[in-house]
Amino acid sequence: MVIQSSQQPASGASSYPDPMIDGHFGSYGGQFVPETLMPALGELVAAFGEARSDPEFTRKLADFERTYSGRPTPVHYARRLTERLGGAQVYLKREDLAHTGAHKINNALGQGLLAQHMGKKRIIAETGAGQHGVAAATVCAMLGLQCIVYMGEGDIRRQALNVFRMKLMGAEVRPVYSGTATLKDAKNEAIRDWVTNVNDTYYMIGSALGPHPYPIMVRHFQSVIGIEARTQMLESTGKLPDTVIACVGGGSNAIGIFYPFIGDADVQLIGVEAAGAGVATDKHCATLVAGSPGVLHGTRSYLLHDADGQVMETHSISAGLDYPGVGPEHSFLKDSGRATYVAIDDRTAVGALHLLSETEGIIPALESAHAIAYAAELAPSLSRSHAVLVNVSGRGDKDMETVSRELGLTLGIDADAGGRR
Numbered sequence: 001m002v003i004q005s006s007q008q009p010a011s012g013a014s015s016y017p018d019p020m021i022d023g024h025f026g027s028y029g030g031q032f033v034p035e036t037l038m039p040a041l042g043e044l045v046a047a048f049g050e051a052r053s054d055p056e057f058t059r060k061l062a063d064f065e066r067t068y069s070g071r072p073t074p075v076h077y078a079r080r081l082t083e084r085l086g087g088a089q090v091y092l093k094r095e096d097l098a099h100t101g102a103h104k105i106n107n108a109l110g111q112g113l114l115a116q117h118m119g120k121k122r123i124i125a126e127t128g129a130g131q132h133g134v135a136a137a138t139v140c141a142m143l144g145l146q147c148i149v150y151m152g153e154g155d156i157r158r159q160a161l162n163v164f165r166m167k168l169m170g171a172e173v174r175p176v177y178s179g180t181a182t183l184k185d186a187k188n189e190a191i192r193d194w195v196t197n198v199n200d201t202y203y204m205i206g207s208a209l210g211p212h213p214y215p216i217m218v219r220h221f222q223s224v225i226g227i228e229a230r231t232q233m234l235e236s237t238g239k240l241p242d243t244v245i246a247c248v249g250g251g252s253n254a255i256g257i258f259y260p261f262i263g264d265a266d267v268q269l270i271g272v273e274a275a276g277a278g279v280a281t282d283k284h285c286a287t288l289v290a291g292s293p294g295v296l297h298g299t300r301s302y303l304l305h306d307a308d309g310q311v312m313e314t315h316s317i318s319a320g321l322d323y324p325g326v327g328p329e330h331s332f333l334k335d336s337g338r339a340t341y342v343a344i345d346d347r348t349a350v351g352a353l354h355l356l357s358e359t360e361g362i363i364p365a366l367e368s369a370h371a372i373a374y375a376a377e378l379a380p381s382l383s384r385s386h387a388v389l390v391n392v393s394g395r396g397d398k399d400m401e402t403v404s405r406e407l408g409l410t411l412g413i414d415a416d417a418g419g420r421r
């Protein structure tokens with residue numbers, strides 16, 4: 001398979017912002033960080049700019065993607081799902097088949113190699129549910145880098161298995177007790193560490209978020225998803241997909257599959273956020289659908305804040321979507337109209353996880369199930385000549401306990417068999 005290495009969107013996107021110049025996507029993005037971090041961000045902008053145009057770095061990354069991460073991941077034509085829905089043809093990009101079971105490895109691998117390239121041997125990361133922590137620990141073990149993961153004390157208790165995975169691979173997990181002891185507090189602590197140890201430390205952010213250059217750097221490393229999928233769709237259907245759908249937490253898997261299609265004006269891009277218990281309640285994390293612009297964790301973007309301007313406590317059944325912010329490029333894409341954002345609630349996502357499991361034998365992550373759910377709502381109203389490409393960002397093994405609690409009784413499957421409840 002021919003994989004194009006072009007990282008600029010195809011023709012037709014000449015008005016698209018190039019944040020390498022000023023770090024902004026229209027009025028979004030930027031570098032809202034303490035003064036002491038500005039030199040480190042400057043160093044990172046330079047190192048990333050050099051690495052992405054260095055054929056040696058690019059070749060090394062591509063080699064590891066092939067031999068370590070298991071790329072390219074396939075595109076699967078979902079025949080039985082398509083028949084069940086009775087409309088558009090549904091294709092699945094299988095990021096669930098990447099090493100560690102999700103797309104997060106693409107970014108961790110790219111940034112790990114960049115850290116090594118910069119001569120930094122100490123890696124810090126923050127994690128919520130533990131999925132980025134596991135991806136960071138994985139890559140650090142493989143490259144022989146020290147790995148310290150900041151994690152809220154509450155999350156450590158809830159995600160004991162991911163904590164065990166990280167430790168097994170040699171990472172140190174540092175509990176964070178401040179605030180609500182969750183992801184945003186872990187992020188604050190990681191930033192504090194970076195300020196103190198900036199000379200020998202590389203800060204590995206897990207989504208297309210944070211101060212410039214992180215949003216475009218994460219996009220660069222995740223774009224391999226869309227670059228592959230574009231070629232794979234052309235090879236198997238002879239045309240580009242009409243619609244591309246991906247779930248949006250921070251926005252890394254979505255921007256990874258969207259970006260190589262941005263210049264293809266006929267390709268509709270749809271991001272699916274988590275509506276949790278409903279967008280009308282205060283238990284959701286549909287940032288683009290229901291939020292408004294503000295500044296969080298170093299970047300200006302859409303945010304969920306309450307009437308007093310305080311960042312909202314969010315909720316989703318899928319831990320990976322449960323964050324009150326979103327990457328700045330998605331804010332730009334929303335305002336410009338190039339991409340559309342919708343939200344799917346917990347119950348509908350669980351139903352879609354079940355639907356994909358029984359029609360295709362693929363158990364998606366609960367995050368990815370949000371994208372499947374929207375595809376399932378859309379497909380029946382479209383013609384049979386319409387092709388919908390859905391990004392299956394990860395596999396659902398990690399969610400089986402949650403799903404068995406939600407669905408076991410309804411399905412008559414004995415979720416208590418293991419005596420867990």
Ligand SMILES: *Cc1c(COP(=O)(O)O)cnc(C)c1O
Binds near residue numbers: 252368
């Ligand atoms: C973390 C995660 C997400 C959400 O993160 P994005 O940066 O929005 O992609 C989605 N799917 C899976 C499987 C994840 O682990």
